[in-house]
Amino acid sequence: MHYGAHPDQHLQFFEPEHSTARGAVMIIHGGYWRERYTAQLGVPLAQDLAARGIPAYNLEYRRGTGSAAAMLADARLALGLIKEDGPITLIGHSAGAQLACVLAANDPRVTQVVSQAGLLDLEYARRQGLSDSAVDLLLDGAPLATYSPVELWPMPARVVIFHGREDADVPLKIAQRAAHKAAALGQDYRFALFPGDHYTWIDPRSSQWAACVRALSPAHY
Template identity: 35%
Template sequence: MSRTPSAFAAEEERRVLSIRPVLAPVHRKYGSHPHQVYDLWPAEDPEAPLVMLLHGGYWRYDRMHLTPFAAHLAQQGFTTILPGFRRSGGAGGYPATFDDIALAVDTIPEGRPFVLAGHCSGGHLALWAGARALLPESSPWYTTRLPTAVLGLAPITDLAATIRDDLSDGAGLQLLGGADQVEARLPLVDPLTLLRGKGTTGVRTVVLNGAVDEEVPLGQFTDYLAVHTDAEHVLLPGTGHYTLIEPGSPASRSVVETLGRLSSGG
């Protein structure tokens, strides 16, 4: 789908994506593949709530653009994990990207309660990870050990619509391995499809998005919320796509407040 962003959206994208990356104080591996690594920003309080962030970029791009926001969350009192994973167009796509997310979510927190958050395509991966108990028990990704809560930040929720709308030049087809693979693979990795007929993942879920997001069609949010009957919606008026992950922005303050509520069970 060709997209001509407004001046507002173009400036927001340029401003946020040009923020200088922040080097994490801790860098570790969670698996043997070179992409199975993660950055860690510990909060000052060793008992601080734990947040895992999954980055966007339509499953293709690396995590560096999210490092300023990860560092910001640590300053706000959250011990923050930012994992890498195999990505489309390289070593990833189906099934490797999902193998890595499942491994990261299952192992890095070491049994501690945590909130799983993701932005854009990272939001898709977060919502999928929170829905793994809805998978067939024969799936290697099936588990009942799930995050405490999931926060989707302007998330991709519907891979069929992503493919239909040709978002980001075929990103959905690239993730699934081509048009001939969609029918078999999409039901296993699409949050909306997993929820149909179920109504809930059993995990507390919040979708937070800006009302003037021009990057992800708003139907991605509303259609998901219509199916996930106990999910919460936080809608930010006058807010676009990228400012959600801009440290110190009004939108980021809403993200921090929501993470605080989810971490405390409030």
């Protein structure tokens, strides 16, 4: 499904043969907001959800330098294509978790965000110069506070903060800072650490992904 004229403005729908869930889940891939990382990363997860009876959507969106506002606009348009009634959970990996949280803060239809090794604190990521100053490239002069999840809390949607102890791409400190900020601000959240690196989250055979699926209950069942 296309929601705009740009080639990256499309949303894949994975329809269960027999739906056993209320609402739907939207997968948002990561990649430090760079164009070479695509929605193909989210396909195995969406397929797994559909096999479990959960309607699943996989988002592609505009990325690249200065794309912060365009990404949010795209995510909001795509969210409008979700046809199921009931709760909407966003599962975002890495930079996808950043977009998921910003979308949730700007759209009340989102009831829960599951952050898989998420870039939830852009100020910290910027100070660390992560991925060759990816935050500065993303923002390109846009206000950081508008697009940094921890600056948007509390918000109505629940945030599940999952992170791997061996993550070498997004430091564990980001998750810890995010959990501390959530507690201080009264944000509804859950925080849990797991073994594994940055990529175990997007392997549908992993125990980390199984934890993400469990986090969907009881909202969708």
